[in-house]
Amino acid sequence: MPIATTGLVLRQVKLGEADQILTLLTPDLGVISASAKGSLRLKNKLFSACGHFSYSEFVLTSGRSHYFVDDAQVKKVFYGVSSTVEGLALASYMAEVAAELSPAPPEAEAQLRLLLNCLYMICEKKRPWRQLKAIYELRALCLAGYMPDVLACSACGKYDGGSFYFSPAEGRLLCAACADRERHLPNLDPGALYALRHICLSEDNKLFSFSLADASLKNLSGVCEQYLLTHLEHGLKTLDFLKTVVE
Numbered sequence: 001m002p003i004a005t006t007g008l009v010l011r012q013v014k015l016g017e018a019d020q021i022l023t024l025l026t027p028d029l030g031v032i033s034a035s036a037k038g039s040l041r042l043k044n045k046l047f048s049a050c051g052h053f054s055y056s057e058f059v060l061t062s063g064r065s066h067y068f069v070d071d072a073q074v075k076k077v078f079y080g081v082s083s084t085v086e087g088l089a090l091a092s093y094m095a096e097v098a099a100e101l102s103p104a105p106p107e108a109e110a111q112l113r114l115l116l117n118c119l120y121m122i123c124e125k126k127r128p129w130r131q132l133k134a135i136y137e138l139r140a141l142c143l144a145g146y147m148p149d150v151l152a153c154s155a156c157g158k159y160d161g162g163s164f165y166f167s168p169a170e171g172r173l174l175c176a177a178c179a180d181r182e183r184h185l186p187n188l189d190p191g192a193l194y195a196l197r198h199i200c201l202s203e204d205n206k207l208f209s210f211s212l213a214d215a216s217l218k219n220l221s222g223v224c225e226q227y228l229l230t231h232l233e234h235g236l237k238t239l240d241f242l243k244t245v246v247e
């Protein structure tokens with residue numbers, strides 16, 4: 001029985017001369033592997049639909065260990081992603097994170113929407129790469145069930161005023177005074193704290209609507225990355241690569 005689904009190509013592994021094994025993020029099947037025979041040939045009907053970061057309509061059949069792509073029609077290609085090295089490196093990192101988190105339905109649909117929106121924003125080039133990276137890292141974790149407690153200091157209930165410490169391991173906030181008692185240095189200035197709450201709590205259509213001074217953005221970015229890496233429990237090759245091409 002063929003299955004029709006939309007999907008975003010997260011990863012391609014070349015097999016033989018012109019075949020590929022794709023990693024797809026789909027709303028209904030989660031993250032799957034699918035073999036696409038002949039899809040690396042320019043004239044093959046699958047060529048553009050199976051390209052990196054192609055968002056396509058797939059017709060799949062289920063095999064023993066993975067799916068087979070019988071047919072595919074491209075819906076959207078994020079050409080702008082590869083127009084800069086930074087954009088491509090950032091998008092590749094996001095795709096690796098999505099594959100690592102490997103969401104199942106119904107979470108997969110929300111994760112797919114988030115990633116598509118981030119790829120769109122990378123193409124638009126209207127937000128700093130650090131902001132898009134932080135938004136993706138934190139929001140993807142929230143969708144995966146790791147919503148941190150960002151409302152107030154977890155020890156004394158203080159809501160704002162001055163810098164705060166966010167614990168990547170525990171996903172909670174401490175005000176500067178409580179952080180000091182637990183021998184932590186604050187890692188969020190007021191601007192970064194505002195943005196942290198915004199990313200966790202805002203609606204989808206407002207997610208990208210904030211701007212931060214560079215220093216605050218660096219704080220936010222550091223905290224979101226640590227939070228993600230703490231949960232994945234290992235580094236990512238695409239993150240190492242991203243760091244070699246930015247700043």
Ligand SMILES: [Zn+2]
Binds near residue numbers: 155175177178
């Ligand atoms: Zn406190």
